[in-house]
Amino acid sequence: MGDHVPEQPVGSLSDAWRYCVGTGELPLALRRDYQDSLALIQREIGFRHIRGHGLLGDAVGVHRPYEWAGRRDVRHVFTYVDQVVDAYRELGIAPFVELGFMPSTLASGTQTMFWWQGNVTPPSSYTEWADLVLATVRHLVDRYGLDEVRTWPIEVWNEPNLKDFWLDADEAAYHHLYEVTATTIKEIDAGLQVGGPAISPGSDDWMARFAEFCATRDVPVDFVSRHAYSSGPAQHVPFGVHQTLAPAATLLEQFGKPREQLRGTPLAGLPVHITEFNSSYRPDNAIHDTAFHAAYLAPVIARGGEHADSYSYWTFSDMFEEAGVPAALFHGGFGLLTHRQIRKPTFHVYAFMRRLGSAILRQDDDYLVTRDDSGRITVLAWAPVDVTGPVGGIAGHRISLSLPMADASADGAAFLLRSSVSETMGNAWAAWGELGRPASPTARQLDILRETAEPVRRHARLPVVGGRVELDLVLDANEVTLVELSMVADETPQWWDERRLLGGTP
């Protein structure tokens, strides 16, 4: 007999896992492949918010100084902001606004980050910065309505604790920027939500000081944010890197840090948003493309909501240019999808999450059992992984469960649908390897990759005895699997007899 899963829920599954997803820099949102990918993501997963860099950068072109009649003035241009946010709204997703980086026309220096050259220096004029923030947020409110924009968190800058992202990682300067920005936003409406400090892992001490700064100066703050990654230093090869990974539990620890750090401060109890997370922080690490990655992150995605109010997978698509134009279809990008919409194994973890019910019946190291309002039971299970390798994993992990389908008095049958991705199932990256790693796949190869990216689905009718189904799962190497079980309402007519299909006598 398998582990006895109780009928009474032990908790409820929040929306934290789908609250937000990451995106490449915002000008990319103008692209068709990006929008096609986001449409697919929304259809099959359905995130609430989307967050990425570059809203205020030169390529979006908001800050536009000019001279007329001998005088300098600034025009705020929303041509592309509108095209991006209109597209988001059509696709049923809302911005998680990140204010940054610095327009070159407003920057105090020339230091840039990434291939696309985001300027990371403080504003040359905080007044003009405040005007820029004011104009931008007001434009959003005018175009999309105050009620709507009040639901969009607004985060000030990105990873100011890193010198690459904020000149000299100057904490006082960040606090000043935060204060100017937050008070400007509240001028528009007190109900708008603003937060920070958007720090990367490795500077945990910033959080307490941010809390203290806000409290001391009575600076508005509606949520706090940080990032979580679990990879070691980059070992470079052409067009890529390799990295060691810490066990996935590291990520859950990072998710939990802000609550812990704010305990006892005036910011205690504020929503905590993990505004970026992934294994590797590099957009060119092949690990992102693997089945290993799905099994590695499955427990994080399944259970992250116990630790934070959201955790935003970085990023939904490989349409991403921080390290330049990707040199091959699979190139180790962050995306849940490659260009051209090939689903990676980690995509399916999210697509599986969407099928879960809201009542948690049981959770363990390698599975999560839920029930929805219709009585459907789901089991999300994953193979344990070993970060010391090999990356191909090991087949054969077993999970046995006794699942409560109905009243203890009920006998009958349940329909089982099992969907799996693993080393050998739903693994387009493996198929791409077999195809010879074509950098520019042909149309037919893209079709094959799309087909091989489909989870393998198995179905059966299982007996329900005493209200219970006995389920034995044997997992493939790096498998993540979703089992869905529903009671069968049998409509088979009384005259049905399969033996007669070829005209035989009953």
Place this chain on the structure above:
Amino acid sequence: MGDHVPEQPVGSLSDAWRYCVGTGELPLALRRDYQDSLALIQREIGFRHIRGHGLLGDAVGVHRPYEWAGRRDVRHVFTYVDQVVDAYRELGIAPFVELGFMPSTLASGTQTMFWWQGNVTPPSSYTEWADLVLATVRHLVDRYGLDEVRTWPIEVWNEPNLKDFWLDADEAAYHHLYEVTATTIKEIDAGLQVGGPAISPGSDDWMARFAEFCATRDVPVDFVSRHAYSSGPAQHVPFGVHQTLAPAATLLEQFGKPREQLRGTPLAGLPVHITEFNSSYRPDNAIHDTAFHAAYLAPVIARGGEHADSYSYWTFSDMFEEAGVPAALFHGGFGLLTHRQIRKPTFHVYAFMRRLGSAILRQDDDYLVTRDDSGRITVLAWAPVDVTGPVGGIAGHRISLSLPMADASADGAAFLLRSSVSETMGNAWAAWGELGRPASPTARQLDILRETAEPVRRHARLPVVGGRVELDLVLDANEVTLVELSMVADETPQWWDERRLLGGTP
């Protein structure tokens, strides 16, 4: 070592298998489900022509007598004809025109056929019939162009050898109808193609007499047509029937009959169109929905082109009302697709056919090997079936082949993609049974059925040694499988080392 498949083609695969497909009565072509299904069929299979009953029936409403100023006249109305044929043209398919049945306003009697009551009596006026034919074909020529309509075969009536389809199965009356019709059509343009006698199995002697009639009276005939079915008498249950089936070879024999029967007649050498074929001729025999059916028909579909110029599967969709409105999603309909576009196993035989190359390298009782211009090799293979049952078949049939991928001097690798349907793979009907045979599946159940209808796809990289790949296939019960093999052009960079994916040392 498997059977040695030679490098030199032994023949070429014609388009006969895709030349035509059957459809339910033409008014159904106005429906959205019908058009959605046909769009899917065209995208994934791509037939050239489509043939069905009812063009001239009351529900299409062409023949419209009226009175004015004390005089009877007839208006020919093409409102629905245009909607149907315009839709066909948009979907890249052309009519295989069947002229019938009789408008009640032109009929000499009241005998009807089918739930939708097609009148099967001769015209009360052959002049008015000729006017109707003339107006209809001329309208098609005016709207779609003579060059186009010259490629549409025009068949006179349907199964006149059966009393249910033609009053008293009166052969002389059919010959007269044919003559009037054919000569009328040639009045419009000598290049239009007309044919008959569209007979069902069981009246083989009609063919020779049709040839003689045409020859004697110099009646135009551009092709001959007949039907082929392999089922025994109907054993009725509510909303369905069961029937015995003859072995599939019976169908190929029927395909070959017209060429045999016309040998030595003036019609020898004319194109032969099998304008309907299937196992059972009943739209409510569950056998159509099974994996057995795919395996049973696979050799017929694969090799029918050796016997006739076309053989039209009756029919592409379950949108069909000869026996009334279908009482459940799966109801034993003829369709390759159910309503709501669930692919049945037999659908996939056609979808697999579309992937074949044009050069036949070898054909045998249980497989067909082809190559296309790019060098891709395909193997279409099927499990042998036993018509005495059980319908579930037997797993384990093996086929071993040595396939020529490249020059004998070439070593390397091939990418294999294997797509399968069988009792347990790509079998939505089986899943529907496990779900309890819901007559009206919910939206979610429809999604599950669509997913379970996908063929199972497996992929691998195989070694090519001396230009050859060794392939061992073990077939599941009632499996039909398509293997595609292409040479791999390996672009893996020299620095690639999978052991490094988790940061390990190379």
Place this chain on the structure above:
Amino acid sequence: MGDHVPEQPVGSLSDAWRYCVGTGELPLALRRDYQDSLALIQREIGFRHIRGHGLLGDAVGVHRPYEWAGRRDVRHVFTYVDQVVDAYRELGIAPFVELGFMPSTLASGTQTMFWWQGNVTPPSSYTEWADLVLATVRHLVDRYGLDEVRTWPIEVWNEPNLKDFWLDADEAAYHHLYEVTATTIKEIDAGLQVGGPAISPGSDDWMARFAEFCATRDVPVDFVSRHAYSSGPAQHVPFGVHQTLAPAATLLEQFGKPREQLRGTPLAGLPVHITEFNSSYRPDNAIHDTAFHAAYLAPVIARGGEHADSYSYWTFSDMFEEAGVPAALFHGGFGLLTHRQIRKPTFHVYAFMRRLGSAILRQDDDYLVTRDDSGRITVLAWAPVDVTGPVGGIAGHRISLSLPMADASADGAAFLLRSSVSETMGNAWAAWGELGRPASPTARQLDILRETAEPVRRHARLPVVGGRVELDLVLDANEVTLVELSMVADETPQWWDERRLLGGTP
């Protein structure tokens, strides 16, 4: 100075005009042209409910008796019901359920109505009828949810006061049918809405007796319904009729009758639904296609909500077969749209209604002024028509208005957009006449007709002085026009100078 339109609303515009629209018999809802048309209607107008005949008729196929093991039983089949209602839900519209006509398998007689032969006789078994109603409504509740179906009015039969629609127009038999049906529905859920008696004009006395019957026997009734038409007897020509029309005010009178008739009865205060209305009750009266028809009905559509809770235009599309397959593109059908989605002038009256605001500022015999929440002012105006003809109307009717755009202190400008249909504008039927009345227009002719069906749109910038705009409208023959006025927020930059566009000096 034009008529002074006050700033304070005098009333508010209800949704009665868009609460419901009529449709041809339900099997037609399976068609693509129908669904394409309904999609367009929903996109550009947006009705809440849709009502048509034939739900229980043979062509939908719900009632299916069979024999097994020597016993008769009935299966209720929802194959097509689901396809129809699923399509409605996708298109954002809900059924206004009409229960009828009689399945031939349950009918007590053979009398039928219409080309599509709806059986109009009472049930042979009221028990079996109750089972049919129960199964049907329960299926809807199961599939679409109780909360949803509670919002769908359920009407018992259609025009039982006419012998053609209900055997002998037997009032007692109708009352019995109503009682059996209403009590059956309430067995499922007391919150479901049921009503009748769905009478045609000319039997006004039925209403009071229906009220009395319900009250006396305590039969549930949630709303009452009747129809409204304004045409005289049919003068036949081939494929059509001509009729005299009463002035449009007749229709408003008919709308108001039930409230009047129920005053003082226990049914007083119940919602009143005019479940069909139009000028002519014939589907082959060319008047429906004309600009005259739009101007004739404009005051009815604009002001009907003062008299009833809904009034359902009969019907949204020419896809309609009560008189057989339409013999030409324009054939006098009821539709707001022809087949192939040509918008008729009356379509635009509804599309204009959708642009109105909810605050009524003024209404008069020939116009209606509203304001929406954004301050936009609309004027819907129509040319008076004379039902004694000529049908082409007279140009030159003038309306002058002084409209309140803003505070009395405000000067500035307003943007005017005027959209018009008339004898010469947005009148595809007139263009079709010029084209020679092609029964089967070519693809290019259909494009031309779609283009000529577009309302003519004029735009201008008008001065706002003292918060007011002066508007002078001169109407074309049979014109219906929508004027929309919004305050201009001028962003013209200070350096703009149109004289410089060709390089000239400012």
Place this chain on the structure above:
Amino acid sequence: MGDHVPEQPVGSLSDAWRYCVGTGELPLALRRDYQDSLALIQREIGFRHIRGHGLLGDAVGVHRPYEWAGRRDVRHVFTYVDQVVDAYRELGIAPFVELGFMPSTLASGTQTMFWWQGNVTPPSSYTEWADLVLATVRHLVDRYGLDEVRTWPIEVWNEPNLKDFWLDADEAAYHHLYEVTATTIKEIDAGLQVGGPAISPGSDDWMARFAEFCATRDVPVDFVSRHAYSSGPAQHVPFGVHQTLAPAATLLEQFGKPREQLRGTPLAGLPVHITEFNSSYRPDNAIHDTAFHAAYLAPVIARGGEHADSYSYWTFSDMFEEAGVPAALFHGGFGLLTHRQIRKPTFHVYAFMRRLGSAILRQDDDYLVTRDDSGRITVLAWAPVDVTGPVGGIAGHRISLSLPMADASADGAAFLLRSSVSETMGNAWAAWGELGRPASPTARQLDILRETAEPVRRHARLPVVGGRVELDLVLDANEVTLVELSMVADETPQWWDERRLLGGTP
């Protein structure tokens, strides 16, 4: 009587006008708005080729040097090239390949052009440049097929005669670049078409020297190319310029120059492609948005084919960033369409061209008369414009024609459809002005602009007497109008009598 247009054609209309259209830099082709616009352009106009800058620039990312094992190597990456060209192929358009500008990784200097910083310096290594060209063209041949790519002209660089586009406008260096490039391309296949020198106006002497250089050194050349513009120097205002324009005839003169200049050289008779033309060469001159512009260019577009083999309008869409992100919806961009697909008046000139027949019956300074195979007659006519202004033009220009519709013996009727754009018709830019020039129009404003951009269409039935129609056109200010005339085949039934529509007696 109007000018007598003869029945016999005087010439035939070539495809030169639609052979090619210009586009903003190729990375923009990845965008959704770009692709939406191109889809609309192809649906309503249908160009054959598309030409733009930037194929080899950093943002497309083809040239990618790297180091491995201590050695520098280059990878050629086609990730974005494929996405762009695949999209073109889907939309039914093919590249007119322009090779340029220089990847920064291959450049010999740092001089750049445009906001998007195209590097305009010669390659640091001509060998590596040749490798780049070879890899790129070979990739196109591999992916799209040699037969296809042979039809794509390949042009070497852009405007090398200007210092801004080619370092020092070094003619010898260009000749060398051309030679290396052209010979490299011919290595792949002799049937590929290569050409130059892609010069701007103002350096006409380059052409003869290019011819001489090619002839002397036997360098392959399949076509020659140049550009044509008619504007004077830029007068700057913020976010825009104003310029004088020379009369439109200047453009036709420029089109004709290459044929003239090559007369007597070995390149005489080669195809001449005007690979860019427009009035102003600035992407921020409001003249592009006006009705004036349509009337100004109409004679150029209508008659350019007399002077060159193609003339490519620069550009199809305002999605264009040479001067940065556009600061308002209408900003004087080159586009036939604005962002969000508002059709400008000049768009309609092209859409009108598409309706012309291939037989030219007559052409004059202000009109062009054609006939197509079906006998349909078109008149494209335009108001004369005065480049000295005012830009608003003058209404009232008249054109009277006697048009041959049919045999001189035929009387009957013709259907006239007249489509017009002018100052007051189909002029979204004017409506935008009335709306207050909103930089970021709301969704509703965008709808209004799309509606106001529709040409005004008028229709009538005209008498045909003696086979002729008399047509009197009075043109609005800056009008361009298309008149289409077809013979009416009258199907009006004999019983039709409009006086009976309201039930009146005939």
